[in-house]
Amino acid sequence: MLLKACLPIVYPFYRTFRRFSSAFRVNEKPSLRVLLYHGIAPNEVDLLKSQLKWLSKRWNFITPTHFEKVVSGRKFLKKDSLLVSFDDGFKSDFFVADKVLKPMNIKAIFFVITDFVEEERECQTLKFVRENLKLNPKESGLSDHLWSMNWEDLKKLRKMGHVIGAHTKSHKRLTQGLAKETLEVEIRDSAKVIEKKLGFKVQHFAFPFGDFASIGQDALQIASEHFDFVYSGLRGFNRDWGSAKILRRDSLTVHENVYTIGSFLEGACDLRYSSKAKLLDMHLAGKMGVKLL
Numbered sequence: 001m002l003l004k005a006c007l008p009i010v011y012p013f014y015r016t017f018r019r020f021s022s023a024f025r026v027n028e029k030p031s032l033r034v035l036l037y038h039g040i041a042p043n044e045v046d047l048l049k050s051q052l053k054w055l056s057k058r059w060n061f062i063t064p065t066h067f068e069k070v071v072s073g074r075k076f077l078k079k080d081s082l083l084v085s086f087d088d089g090f091k092s093d094f095f096v097a098d099k100v101l102k103p104m105n106i107k108a109i110f111f112v113i114t115d116f117v118e119e120e121r122e123c124q125t126l127k128f129v130r131e132n133l134k135l136n137p138k139e140s141g142l143s144d145h146l147w148s149m150n151w152e153d154l155k156k157l158r159k160m161g162h163v164i165g166a167h168t169k170s171h172k173r174l175t176q177g178l179a180k181e182t183l184e185v186e187i188r189d190s191a192k193v194i195e196k197k198l199g200f201k202v203q204h205f206a207f208p209f210g211d212f213a214s215i216g217q218d219a220l221q222i223a224s225e226h227f228d229f230v231y232s233g234l235r236g237f238n239r240d241w242g243s244a245k246i247l248r249r250d251s252l253t254v255h256e257n258v259y260t261i262g263s264f265l266e267g268a269c270d271l272r273y274s275s276k277a278k279l280l281d282m283h284l285a286g287k288m289g290v291k292l293l
């Protein structure tokens with residue numbers, strides 16, 4: 001595994017190596033990766049804008065609809081591509097959609113937590129942000145950008161061409177050992193709430209936290225039965241589409257050096273995640289003997 005401090009330095013080598021090796025491989029498909037952001041504070045908006053602009057020079061941003069077709073094997077990519085996603089449904093993401101994504105014509109998936117969307121009381125929202133999202137706002141009150149988007153915001157995002165995905169009811173870690181009823185409420189029932197409020201079928205689900213330890217076997221089973229597209233937070237290419245797989249995503253912050261991000265997206269750190277992601281894939285492929293956590 002590469003030390004993170006080395007990632008900006010190795011980026012040009014990784015990029016050249018991948019271009020060079022893919023030129024000699026027959027049937028090599030363009031790469032497909034999914035970016036994972038969370039809330040963006042007001043002082044981070046310009047950083048996000050310049051990060052996305054840098055990425056747009058090297059990768060093609062695809063829409064969630066295009067992504068669905070590629071992952072289902074109904075469409076092929078012509079260029080290395082990225083899908084943008086935001087987890088947790090912070091109010092700041094609505095602002096970002098208008099001020100950053102719209103001018104760049106980027107369509108994203110926003111994964112929302114239904115208890116968070118429905119919470120309107122400040123002290124309860126602050127408690128949720130601290131206890132369920134594991135954030136620690138320094139100030140005593142809640143900053144505007146840390147509120148959740150409401151149902152009206154989500155309707156407007158859909159009108160702008162974005163997609164809303166489910167991210168559970170309360171952002172629990174869906175580990176093995178949780179009662180099946182609890183998992184069903186968190187995974188399936190939360191999507192039903194979104195469907196009832198917004199009037200469409202939810203096809204995308206992202207596991208809270210998204211690391212291997214947060215994806216229990218029963219939870220994975222329920223999620224894969226209910227949704228067409230199930231996302232982890234494990235880094236990796238999504239190029240082997242066509243069979244049941246948990247989708248890989250690259251968790252990013254706007255403070256990351258662009259060359260560090262470039263290295264992530266060229267796969268420099270994938271080895272750290274690949275064996276665990278493959279275990280999840282094997283479970284999804286019906287190899288039930290594969291033991292998850």
Ligand SMILES: [Zn+2]
Nearest residue numbers: 087088208209
């Ligand atoms: Zn989350």
